[in-house]
Amino acid sequence: MTIVATKPYVEFKKEGYWIIGTRISLDSIVYAFRKGLLPESIAQVYPLLDLEKVYGAITFYLANRSDIDAYLMAEEQAFDSLPQPLQIEAPALHQKLIAAKKSVQQT
Template sequence: MTAALKRAKPYIEQRDGGYWIEETRISLDSVVYAFLNGESPESIAQNFPLLSLEQVYGAITFYLANRELIDAYLEEGEKEFEKLQQSLREKNPPLYQKLKAAQIQKHSKA
């Protein structure tokens, strides 16, 4: 007797100019950066309790199958973030310094 195979699920969807875990508000970026930082799929699933382990593996598989495309997408996002940081530095130096100090403090505790 053969068990029925499940049809492959689309774990990732494109919306609002980004990639998201299907039917969630969790970005693919979040899972990919955690994966690239050496976190295991199990650890990622623990850090994102709304995601099942299956969804995490699905997101990682999507990334690995589309690595060149997603790496370019992530790089573009980093460039956009740099532009926003530069704009904040120029428009509101005191606020930028407070945010930078909070970031340094957060990383020193980790």
């Protein structure tokens, strides 16, 4: 019987999770997965990722779901707390973006 060692697909560097060997964040894969995209569709959206890496990233997320969800929530809060110059320069556009974000979060 041959024993197959597991391969790492995700690494933590520069304060974020990344798919090993790419510049694609785990965040991108997780958000696509949460929206209901199948791994095959995610691989089409990110042509640098083969299906194995997509499944590996999703498996990593599911195995560490509470930690990754907390990380994503902290990232969203940090982003939301940044100064928003668009609020001043283009308030109508800013309101449209906020409305779009809320509608996406409700789905």
